[in-house]
Amino acid sequence: MYKMFEIAMKENFAIPSVNFVDREMIRAYAEVVNETKLPIIFSIAESHLIYIDLKEAFLLAEYYIKKYNLNAVIHLDHGQSTEIINEAMELGFDSIMIDGSGLPFEENVKITKRVVEFAHSKNIFVESEIGHVGSGELTGISCSADDDTVYTSKEEAIKFAKLTSTDSLAISIGTVHGSYKGKPKINFERLQEIRKELSIPLVLHGGSSSGDENLNKCAKNGINKINIYTDFIIAAQNANDSKMGYFDNKNAMKEAIKNKLRHYFKVFDTKEMK
Numbered sequence: 001m002y003k004m005f006e007i008a009m010k011e012n013f014a015i016p017s018v019n020f021v022d023r024e025m026i027r028a029y030a031e032v033v034n035e036t037k038l039p040i041i042f043s044i045a046e047s048h049l050i051y052i053d054l055k056e057a058f059l060l061a062e063y064y065i066k067k068y069n070l071n072a073v074i075h076l077d078h079g080q081s082t083e084i085i086n087e088a089m090e091l092g093f094d095s096i097m098i099d100g101s102g103l104p105f106e107e108n109v110k111i112t113k114r115v116v117e118f119a120h121s122k123n124i125f126v127e128s129e130i131g132h133v134g135s136g137e138l139t140g141i142s143c144s145a146d147d148d149t150v151y152t153s154k155e156e157a158i159k160f161a162k163l164t165s166t167d168s169l170a171i172s173i174g175t176v177h178g179s180y181k182g183k184p185k186i187n188f189e190r191l192q193e194i195r196k197e198l199s200i201p202l203v204l205h206g207g208s209s210s211g212d213e214n215l216n217k218c219a220k221n222g223i224n225k226i227n228i229y230t231d232f233i234i235a236a237q238n239a240n241d242s243k244m245g246y247f248d249n250k251n252a253m254k255e256a257i258k259n260k261l262r263h264y265f266k267v268f269d270t271k272e273m274k
Helices: 002-011 023-036 052-069 084-089 105-120 154-164 188-197 212-220 232-239 246-267
Strands: 015-019 039-046 072-079 095-098 125-130 169-171 203-204 223-228
Touching: 002 015, 002 072, 002 223, 015 072, 015 246, 023 052, 023 246, 039 154, 052 072, 052 084, 072 084, 072 125, 072 203, 072 223, 084 095, 105 125, 105 154, 105 232, 154 169, 154 188, 154 223, 188 203, 188 212, 212 246, 223 232, 232 246
Parallel strands: 015 039, 015 223, 039 072, 072 095, 095 125, 125 169, 169 203, 203 223
Antiparallel strands: none
C-alpha cells in the first residue's frame, strides 16, 4: 500500500478501491487487473459482512492475488468495531480503515490514534476519515436516506493528521455514498487547499455516479484512492435479463462489472506500476 500511494502521488493518478460482496464480483475485478496489469485495492466494508464473512472475503482476495500475481492489496473499508478491526489485522489485511467520522473531533482523534499505533506495530497501513461522507440512495444494501454530510475543513484535516499519524485521509468534498438524485457539486478548491497542506495520500469515498469529469479532476488534483461500489452493482443489475438462463446471466453480469472497472481505470488515469 505504501509503495502504491508513493507512485500514485508522484504521478498524479488515483487507484480504484473496489468493494465486493461475493466471489463473482472479485473474480470479475481480478480478471480485469490481470488483463491490464494496473494496481487495485480490494475492499470489504464492515457493513457488508451481512453478505460475506470477513475471513471468506480475505481468502477470496488472497486467492486471486496469488493466482494472477496481481498488484493488489486487501483493505478493510469503514471499520468501526474494535472486534472487526482486530480480526482483519490478525487475518493479514494489508490496510484497514478506522472510521470515526461520525464522532466528535476529539473522540475521532483518540480512537484513530489508538488504531494507528497498534496497526503500525504490525506494519499495517491505516486510513481514517475527517468530515463525513453521507449517504444517497444505495443499491443492494440498506442505509439512511438522510444526507448527513459534513465537509472537511482544511484546519481540522491538518490538525487531525498531525495528532493521529494516520497513513491516509478520507476527506468530504461533496460526494455521497450510493447514487445521486442530482449532480454532485465537488468542492475542488477545498481539495486543493488540503492537498497543499498534507503530504499523505487523500481518499475520496462515494465515487459512484459522481461523474467522470469530476472524478478525473479529483485524481489530477490530489485524490489518490477513489472508492467505487454502487456503480458495479447497478451495472450488474442492468445486465440481468429474466429471459436468459442462469449461467448466461452470470456471464453477462460479470462482463458488465469488468467493463465498468475498465472504464474507471481510464477515468482515474491509473498507471501500471513496474
